[in-house]
Amino acid sequence: MTATDTSQSRKRPARAPKPQGQWKVDGKDPLNPNEVFKKEDDALNVRDRILEKYSKEGFDSIPPTDLTGRFRWMGLYTQRKQGLGGRATSDLSDEELSDEYFMMRVRVDGKEVSTDALRVLGGISNDFARGSADITDRQNIQYHWVDIKNVPEIWQRLESVGFETMEACGDCPRAFLNSPVAGVAADEIIDPTPYLQQMHDRIIGNPEFSNLPRKFKTAATGHPSLDVVHEINDVSFVGVEHPELGAGFDLWVGGGLSTVPHFAKRLGVFVPPERAADVYEGVVSIFRDYGYRRLRNKARLKFLVKDWGAEKFREVLETEYLDSPLPDGPAPEYSGQRGDHSGVHDQKDGRKYVGATAVVGRISGDILNQVADLAEAAGSKRVKFTPHQKIVFLDVIPEKVDELVEGLYALGIQVYPGPFTRVGMACTGIEYCKLSFVETKEKARTVLSELDQRFAGETIDPPISVHLNGCPNSCARIQTADIGLKGQLIEGDTPGFQVHLGGSLAGAEVAEGELGQSVRGFKVSSDDLTDYLEGLVRNFLADRGEGETFAEWSRRAEEEKLK
Ligand code: SF4
Secondary structure (H helix, E strand, C coil): CCCHHHHHHHHHCCCCCCCCCCHHHCCCCCCCCHHHHHHHHHHHHHHHHHHHHHHHCCCHHHHHHHHHHHHHHHEEEEEEECCCCCCHHHHHHHHHHEEEEEEEECCCCCCEEEEHHHHHHHHHHHHHHHCCCCCCCCCEEEEEECHHHHHHHHHHHHHHHCEECCCCCCCCEEEEECCCCCCCECCCCCCCHHHHHHHHHHCCCCCCCCCCCCCCCEEEECCCCCCCHHHHCCEEEEEEEEECEEEEEEEEECCECCCEEEEEEEEEEEEHHHHHHHHHHHHHHHHHHHHHCCCCCHHHHHHHHHHHHHHHHHHHHHHHCCCCCCCCCCCCCCCCCCCCCEEEEEECCCEEEEEEEEEHHEEEEEHHHHHHHHHEEECCCCEECHHHHCCEEEECHHHHHHHHHHHHHCEEEECCCCCHHHCCCEHHHCCCCCCCCCCCHHHHHHHHHHHHHHHCCCCCCCCCCEEEEECCCCCCCCCHHEEEEEEEEEEECEEEEEEEEECCCCCCCCCCCCCCCEEEEEEECCCHHHHHHHHHHHHHHHHCCCCCCCHHHHHHHHHHHCC
């Protein structure tokens, strides 16, 4: 026996790898409590129980697995009890943190919102949500203070204008992102709207696809500004012009942020538009069948894509889920355009589209109604919400633009905002979210407008994005901001933020995005935030090289200039 043989004989026998809950590999036995309740009863079935039982018998009639589990598939989460500080987030149970009212998420799917629909959305806000309404960075409208008794009436009103809350949350394909200027922009490559509709009709509300390992996010754009944050969706269709096959889509899979951020990977295929729905169904099916279901924090598609790589993912898609392979295709071209659509732009038909900033997406029922009036006065019958928490007015008569701009300004909605307000974002935060440690919306609003004032008269171009999150989940995309702020308690119970710098997405400044990095060992209290940000930006302005962006500078600057 050789020395090598001896060492081998001492080795323990190799353990079989732990099953990861991949249905096609390991079978369908549930490996965690979420998988158990999803298997026991399809989450879509909770809709009937809401209509027939809970809305009639009230909050106390809702059993826990529906309340904290399946309700999400109907866009409903219990909101945070009022008055609980950040310490409660880690100290109390979900039940103790929960109020008897709901956050309700309306999926808009990047569709146009008619002025009639705006009034319906506004009416729901005023009648059933204490006037609350936020535009989210998934182009949704989010209400708070919803009583279960009013849900049937709210659904009826939403359906009357083509909207729904079906699968707006939960382990399923959530609201789609679509380019806010799809179908109208003069420089559009392709309008994804009809193909997204095909995907929606095939997948949403279909029990074949309602039990995925985790949430699944979808985006499509045909605009050269790359305006739907395609790198951080589970699947994205990005408009490209194939030299022989014409306009279609470049396919990206496996993007997502949260605590372990990943940019999506290009598969290198060209998706002809008529095959987009088949390809979509194939990608969702791969996630359903091969996604990891053992650990919730390893279940997003990004982890499978990381393990498989783009080549294997493409092979499985083409051989197991499509009738025939897809042709190779080009990558999207870098256009240097900013994708937030702020300001006034040309449409194909001679009219204008006007992008306006509702600061950090916070509006109200009254504002939705007034926005409808202003749109109509400017000749527009439809608006779009954007993944940057903005409103884009379509079809505006050129002579009416100034009147619209002034009317919006009076509502606090700006067509020409200051640079910080323009690109700032904030998640829901402690006001309503049970996972939050700090207040975000109001903080962001005051910090961004204060920064605009402090730098008035100075050129901040390109604008520097400041995004605020209440917790590590990154609903406000902190790792893709120039300055990303992750809410946490510092020094006891003081609300504060961990700082991430240098994030970006493909767009105006760069052809490829980069994830921001935290500044080692540095946190800033909520009270000191504006002064810190002013100092940081002043350091950048004093130290930057020719044409250098904030993100580039932050990666090479000395640490003391970042603190
Ligand atoms: Fe809530 Fe965290 Fe998302 Fe903010 S980032 S809305 S605090 S889960």
